[in-house]
Amino acid sequence: MSTDVTVLGLGPMGSALAGAFVAAGHRTTVWNRTPGKAEALVRRGAVEAESAGEALGASPLTVVSLSTYEAVRDVLRPVAGELAGRALVNLTSGPPVCAREMDAWAGQAGAHYLDGVVMTTPSGIGSRDFLQLYAGSATAFERHRETLAALGDATYVGTDTALSSVYDTTLLCQMWSTLTGWLHSVVLIGAEGPGGNVTAAEYTEVANRWMDTVRFFMSTYAAQVDSGEYPSGDFPLDLHRSTMEILTHASELRGADTGMPKLFRALTERAIAAGHGNDSYARLVEFVRREGRPGATLP
Amino acid sequence: MSTDVTVLGLGPMGSALAGAFVAAGHRTTVWNRTPGKAEALVRRGAVEAESAGEALGASPLTVVSLSTYEAVRDVLRPVAGELAGRALVNLTSGPPVCAREMDAWAGQAGAHYLDGVVMTTPSGIGSRDFLQLYAGSATAFERHRETLAALGDATYVGTDTALSSVYDTTLLCQMWSTLTGWLHSVVLIGAEGPGGNVTAAEYTEVANRWMDTVRFFMSTYAAQVDSGEYPSGDFPLDLHRSTMEILTHASELRGADTGMPKLFRALTERAIAAGHGNDSYARLVEFVRREGRPGATLP
Numbered sequence: 159m160s161t162d163v164t165v166l167g168l169g170p171m172g173s174a175l176a177g178a179f180v181a182a183g184h185r186t187t188v189w190n191r192t193p194g195k196a197e198a199l200v201r202r203g204a205v206e207a208e209s210a211g212e213a214l215g216a217s218p219l220t221v222v223s224l225s226t227y228e229a230v231r232d233v234l235r236p237v238a239g240e241l242a243g244r245a246l247v248n249l250t251s252g253p254p255v256c257a258r259e260m261d262a263w264a265g266q267a268g269a270h271y272l273d274g275v276v277m278t279t280p281s282g283i284g285s286r287d288f289l290q291l292y293a294g295s296a297t298a299f300e301r302h303r304e305t306l307a308a309l310g311d312a313t314y315v316g317t318d319t320a321l322s323s324v325y326d327t328t329l330l331c332q333m334w335s336t337l338t339g340w341l342h343s344v345v346l347i348g349a350e351g352p353g354g355n356v357t358a359a360e361y362t363e364v365a366n367r368w369m370d371t372v373r374f375f376m377s378t379y380a381a382q383v384d385s386g387e388y389p390s391g392d393f394p395l396d397l398h399r400s401t402m403e404i405l406t407h408a409s410e411l412r413g414a415d416t417g418m419p420k421l422f423r424a425l426t427e428r429a430i431a432a433g434h435g436n437d438s439y440a441r442l443v444e445f446v447r448r449e450g451r452p453g454a455t456l457p
Numbered sequence: 458m459s460t461d462v463t464v465l466g467l468g469p470m471g472s473a474l475a476g477a478f479v480a481a482g483h484r485t486t487v488w489n490r491t492p493g494k495a496e497a498l499v500r501r502g503a504v505e506a507e508s509a510g511e512a513l514g515a516s517p518l519t520v521v522s523l524s525t526y527e528a529v530r531d532v533l534r535p536v537a538g539e540l541a542g543r544a545l546v547n548l549t550s551g552p553p554v555c556a557r558e559m560d561a562w563a564g565q566a567g568a569h570y571l572d573g574v575v576m577t578t579p580s581g582i583g584s585r586d587f588l589q590l591y592a593g594s595a596t597a598f599e600r601h602r603e604t605l606a607a608l609g610d611a612t613y614v615g616t617d618t619a620l621s622s623v624y625d626t627t628l629l630c631q632m633w634s635t636l637t638g639w640l641h642s643v644v645l646i647g648a649e650g651p652g653g654n655v656t657a658a659e660y661t662e663v664a665n666r667w668m669d670t671v672r673f674f675m676s677t678y679a680a681q682v683d684s685g686e687y688p689s690g691d692f693p694l695d696l697h698r699s700t701m702e703i704l705t706h707a708s709e710l711r712g713a714d715t716g717m718p719k720l721f722r723a724l725t726e727r728a729i730a731a732g733h734g735n736d737s738y739a740r741l742v743e744f745v746r747r748e749g750r751p752g753a754t755l756p
Contacts, residue, residue, distance in 0.1 A: 163594045167645045170691070187660045200547075206719070208687065222482055228552075253703075253705050262505075271587075275607075277670065278670070279690065279691040279692050280691060280737065281690060281691060287669065287670065288670055288674065288708070289663070289666060289667055291663070292618060297735050299467060306524075306561065311666065313663060315655075315659075315663065316654065316655065318654060321655065322581060323653075324645065324646060324647075324707070325646065325660075325663065327645065327664070327700075327703055327707050328642040328646045328660070328705050329664060329667045330700055330704060331638055331641055331642050331704050331708075331717075331718065332635075332638045332639060332642045332668075332671070333611060333636020333638075333646060333667070333670075333671050333674070334638065334701070334704075334718075334721045335634045335635060335639075335717060335721075336631075336634060336635045336638060336640065336668070336671050336675075337630045337671065337674060337738055338634060338721055338724065338741070338745075339630055339633065339741070340631060340634075340636060340640075340675050340678070340719070340743045341634075341738075341741050341745045342630055342634065342745050343627040343628070343630050343631045344679075344682055344742055344745075345742060345745050346623070346626065346627045346630060347623060347624065347627045348623075352576070355615070355617060355620075356614075356615065357679075357683050358678075358679040358680075358682035358683045359679045359680060359683055361624075361627070361679070362676055362678075362679035363678065364588070364590070364612060364614065364624065364628070365627075365628060365631055365675065366672045366675060366676065367588060367612070368588055368631060368632070369599070369609065369631075369635070369668060369671075369672055369689060370586065371577070371586065371587055371588065371632075371751075372479070372631070372632050373633070373665045373668055374586065374634050375636060376635075376636065376639050376661050376664065376665060377658075377661055377665065379636070379657075379661075380656075380657040380660070380661035381657075381658060383643055383657035384656050384658055385629070388699060389537045390581060392469070392577065392578040393578050395487060398633075401626075401629055401632070403632050405626050405633075406551075407630060408623075408626050413746055413747045414645075414745055414746060414747065415747060417720050417723075417744075418720060418737045419630065419633075420635055420639070421716050421717060421720060422633045422634075424480075425637065425714075425715075437542055438638055439640075440544020440640070442640050442705050443640045443643055443644060446637075446640045446641050446643075446713055446714050447644045447711075447712055447714070447716075448712045448713065448714060449698065449715055
């Protein structure tokens with residue numbers, strides 16, 4: 159059975175979302191506050207609603223993609239009566255607190271609310287290679303996960319609707335650290351600029367295989383963080399520090415910015431100074447968190 | 458046909474290497490400067506040589522794992538006459554310049570020389586999940602790649618023997634950036650310490666899937682670095698900067714160290730100030746490299 163779905167908001171992202179639903183064979187109703195955005199979608203088979211209320215009423219599942227949470231509230235408040243019993247998936251970007259407020263409001267209106275983030279740009283919508291994260295009503299997610307899978311790799315992260323935007327920020331942090339390390343590595347290997355003997359593509363093929371090992375470390379260290387025990391096996395922080403010195407030296411020789419190597423080394427040295435030289439790299443989690451703030455509530 | 462192989466040096470790494478060759482069914486000759494290290498290997502089927510020369514003479518392929526390049530020179534100089542026509546694979550850690558010196562010396566002795574690095578600790582030897590990188594004689598690598606595959610994922614990176622240790626440092630840089638970003642993310646998501654609502658294991662499962670997307674970016678950006686053109690599609694540096702501000706703010710709220718987010722942001726802002734706000738993240742490579750040092754020779 160193919161579920162009918164409504165998309166509110168036809169900016170670049172909303173249009174991409176609606177297009178993916180259409181492509182997956184769903185009866186897709188679309189609506190935009192200002193007219194003229196639906197034409198291409200209608201030609202492909204989407205139905206344009208005359209009002210937000212009509213659009214909401216057309217499907218058991220509505221996906222919202224607007225510029226701000228304020229815009230979402232402006233659009234939904236007048237049609238709250240249509241929400242009871244329906245699933246409302248909000249993919250608008252915003253801070254965690256807005257997700258929780260929207261969750262409370264939608265719950266009062268009787269909707270099953272999910273707050274989501276799309277971990278790609280509009281051009282990546284519809285590919286299973288990209289994550290979409292959903293937090294909130296487990297009922298709504300289970301009921302509509304197959305439909306949402308038309309957009310990408312649909313992943314449920316928990317009942318707290320703040321989690322989707324927290325994950326968003328967190329995964330971007332993970333991305334920037336990896337990419338910035340990659341940029342540094344490209345400079346170190348000599349791929350950038352004239353006279354390099356390794357191309358960035360050659361280096362990156364090896365680096366991408368190496369990332370499998372790094373993922374293995376992340377999984378191993380995750381269990382350590384959860385248990386609070388940091389056995390190092392044969393790769394303790396003392397050994398990390400001595401190889402970090404080689405990295406800093408190589409960065410200087412290559413004319414690469416030393417900010418990043420120095421940041422790792424300072425963090426590692428703080429942990430070693432506190433007596434953790436024989437622990438694994440995961441022990442550093444205690445030094446990334448500034449003292450006095452453990453367990454603070456989500457922002 | 459199973460190639461005979463010799464291992465010189467039976468410290469923790471050398472013993473692991475010899476053990477992997479024995480396990481893969483190779484006739485394995487072992488030797489160590491100080492006696493008493495070979496017993497466990499001999500029980501498993503290895504042959505202990507009486508001297509380094511006898512060990513070298515026993516196999517067409519010799520793998521060396523000693524504490525320093527100086528130790529390698531001390532061991533090999535007296536037996537240089539045995540090297541002609543044989544493959545010599547040096548897995549001893551050291552700076553690029555030592556690899557090149559050893560390459561020149563081994564070449565004069567008539568050996569086919571490979572300088573390698575093992576991207577794991579002794580406990581990971583024998584698993585195809587871990588990379589080993591080899592640089593130098595393509596002939597030696599092609600002839601012995603199947604034998605070397607007993608140690609792990611054997612990868613040839615180029616003829617310049619300096620490359621293996623440059624790759625080593627570079628991939629460790631990649632690892633530390635990713636792991637430090639991961640630690641930061643674990644703190645942001647609230648997994649560490651008491652009161653967290655997401656475990657590190659839960660977060661890391663999602664993060665490891667996200668890393669596939671990040672690898673896709675790395676491959677895309679590698680082609681950009683090689684071409685010197687940085688089209689951003691729908692994710693320009695201006696957009697990175699605004700989301701980085703959210704990350705810095707979230708880090709402050711969570712009590713996480715802000716050194717890393719500020720480092721990304723400063724780098725991004727330098728590129729934007731230079732007029733690259735509409736370019737992709739890969740443009741930052743020009744700002745990681747300090748000015749005046751493009752194309753410097755390998756350290």
